[in-house]
Structures are given as structure tokens and as C-alpha cells.
Amino acid sequence: MDLPIKEDIWHRIMKSDKLKSGKKKMKTIGLRSIMVLRDNEGLRATDALCRHMAWPLAYGGKVEDGCITCPLHKTKYDLENGQVKEWSPFPLFPLYGKIVGKMRKQSPLGIHKVRELDGWIEVLLND
Ligand code: FES
Structure with missing residues (x-):
């Protein structure tokens, strides 16, 4: 018996022209919250909430050198692969952050595939 092949489902989440360079937006796909952002590397899509204490990264997350830093305790993630560069280092003194x-x-x-097609931003969830 052949198993059904899972098809890739791209979700149209917003018009391309609604996301200017340097901006981030939080969107939902079903029950999943994601963040899309446009930086000088192009378009990116990630999970919306910081893995530390679920702060929405679209609100105050700082994008720099291919990473995003959460404003709450400064956890920093690589935007290419989602890996943690620093985990809750803030504030340093007292050692509250640690x-x-x-x-x-x-x-x-979580990092998701993202593309622009026919004037829309589309996301392919990673699972
Ligand atoms: S909630 Fe993001 S670093 Fe703590």
C-alpha cells in the first residue's frame, strides 16, 4: 500500500507591500503564531514567541547581524537556523538574567520557509 505523500502547503499571510524593509509583523496560521520580517537579507519567517518566556518578538525584537534579540532578557537567536546565540543574559548584575x-x-x-508570489507573502510551516 502506498502512503500518501504530504504536500507542501504555502499559507498566504499578507500582501507583500504591507511589509516594508526593517519591519516585523506577527501573524497567525491556524493556532500557530509566526513572525515575518524583512531585513537587508530579505524576507524571513520564524515562530513569533521567544522560547524563553514567550515574549512576542515582533514587539521590540532587535534585528542585527542576522540575529534577533528579545527585548525582555536579551535572548538572541540566529535568524538562519534559529539557534540560540545567548540565553537570557539580561540583566548581568545582579545575576537576575541567568x-x-x-x-x-x-x-x-522555529524557522519557516517564506516566499513572495503574485504580490503576497507566503509561509511554509516547518512541521
Ligand atoms: S522572554 Fe525573551 S528573553 Fe526572556
Whole structure:
């Protein structure tokens, strides 16, 4: 018996011209919250919530050198692969950031495929 082949499902989430360079938007696909952003590398799509304590990264996340840094405790993720570069380092003194960092196990940010087609931004979820 042949197993059905899972098809890629691209989700149209917004018009391309609604996302200017340097901007981020939070969107939902079903029950999943994602963030799309446009930087000087192009378009990117990630999970919307910081893996540390679920802050929405579209609100205050700083994009720099191919990474995004959460504004709350400065957890930093690589936007190419979602890997953690720094886990809850803020604030350094007192060692509050490190203590709060231990409240949740370190884990990478989900990265999704994204494309522009016919004036729309489309996302292919990673699972
Ligand atoms: S919620 Fe993002 S670093 Fe703590």
C-alpha cells in the first residue's frame, strides 16, 4: 500500500507591500503564531514567541547581524537556523538574567520557509 505523500502547503499571510524593509509583523496560521520580517537579507519567517518566556518578538525584537534579540532578557537567536546565540543574559548584575534563564530549558526558535508570489507573502510551516 502506498502512503500518501504530504504536500507542501504555502499559507498566504499578507500582501507583500504591507511589509516594508526593517519591519516585523506577527501573524497567525491556524493556532500557530509566526513572525515575518524583512531585513537587508530579505524576507524571513520564524515562530513569533521567544522560547524563553514567550515574549512576542515582533514587539521590540532587535534585528542585527542576522540575529534577533528579545527585548525582555536579551535572548538572541540566529535568524538562519534559529539557534540560540545567548540565553537570557539580561540583566548581568545582579545575576537576575541567568537565574531567570534557568526557569526554562534553552531551545531554538522555529524557522519557516517564506516566499513572495503574485504580490503576497507566503509561509511554509516547518512541521
Ligand atoms: S522572554 Fe525573551 S528573553 Fe526572556
